[in-house]
Amino acid sequence: MxxxxxxxxxxxxxxxxxxxxxxxxxxxxxxxxxxxxxxxxxxxxxxxxxxxxxxxxxxxxxxxxxxxxxxxxxxxxxxxxxxxxxxxxxxxxxxSEKKWQTFSSSNWIIDGSEDAENVIYTFTDPNCPYCKRFWKDARPWVESGKVQIRHILVGILKADSYGKSAAILSAEDPTEALHQHEARDNSSLRPLKSPSEKVSAQLKENHFLMRSLGVSATPAIYYKDKTNAVKLHMGLPSASQLEQIIGLKEE
CATH class of the missing domain: 3.10.450.70 (Disulphide bond isomerase, DsbC/G, N-terminal)
Structure with a gap:
């Protein structure tokens, strides 16, 4: 075994x-x-x-x-x-330090204040409905400046997921592109058919990181608990679980 x-x-x-x-x-x-x-x-x-x-x-x-x-x-x-x-x-x-450094060095899109107390990493697929729900549920804390979410984009759910992730990463302002996509129920985001070598390399690295962690679904949310240990939450967190993830509630 x-x-x-x-x-x-x-x-x-x-x-x-x-x-x-x-x-x-x-x-x-x-x-x-x-x-x-x-x-x-x-x-x-x-x-x-x-x-x-x-x-x-x-x-x-x-x-x-x-x-x-x-x-x-x-x-x-x-x-x-x-x-x-x-x-x-x-x-x-x-x-935990090794994992956090790996996430920090990956290709992520920032969502929230650079001065936020808490940082969260999540693997996000543009076609993932639970990723969209997580994005919306986290708005109060992100907009308050308390939490920063770093989205590591992947394309695993549908045939055009890769192209949509490439389109967001290729945007002039990836943060705004992600915001516009997640904020709308009927997003007009179109997949990019021929991403640049840079964006292709970024997505390849993101997929490699995801596989190396043994993760195969989104959202896959990584955060630090009160003891500074890196924890993983798979799927859409409940309201209570979200409070734990952002550090407002003891586990």
Whole structure:
């Protein structure tokens, strides 16, 4: 099951000093793109590792004889998860910073004040009705200057989605073009048949990023919670969920 999942992982070079030579079971992970980012001592001679793949973190345990690995939770007699603290530290710290930097460096369209307290990233398809609804539901907070939404455009839902995303990115003012499209129920946006090399490259990078995160639908909304951990909300958020996303309500 682990091998099947890891086949789709996008390789990222680890900065963690893994054992040398690497035990064979761990090579199964790294050879298929998994990143071993930390280790910790577990009971009975077992060594625990934090593994990052497809933007998800999990614990992996290596047996004392270094011939077997297993994933999931390792509990002591009191029910305490031996790897939870290390896993959560990684999720709140290095993993979240790495994800946020990746989003920051991507091709996004700004919606809201540059001085907004909270920044949200979302994958948006111009033909996605739930993306349009999310855009409208977020208006009070965006227009108040409290929230900035950064739209990473993709084209996955319909045959003309790619062309419509290209048209928005090619506009003289992409922010205004996106605004006009999302604000209208019957948008007049026409797909661009022959986008420039620059716009084609931007969309290619956006699709690559989306796939590398294991996301296949829109809206896919990324935000930071109160602990600074990057969270993902798939689909249209409810009113209560939207308050959590923009930081007005505890999860």
């Amino acid at each position: 682990l091998k099947k999942a890891l086949v789709l992982i996008i390789f990222t070079q680890s900065t963690f000093a893994t054992p040398s030579p690497l035990p064979q079971p761990l090579k199964l992970i790294t050879s298929q793109g998994g990143e071993i980012v930390d280790s910790f001592t577990a009971p009975a001679g077992v060594t625990g590792y934090i593994v990052d793949y497809r933007g998800k973190a999990l614990t992996v345990y290596l047996s004392k004889n270094q011939q077997h690995i297993f994933t999931g939770k390792m509990l002591d007699a009191t029910g305490r998860d031996m790897g939870q603290e290390v896993l959560e530290e990684y999720i709140r710290g290095p993993q």
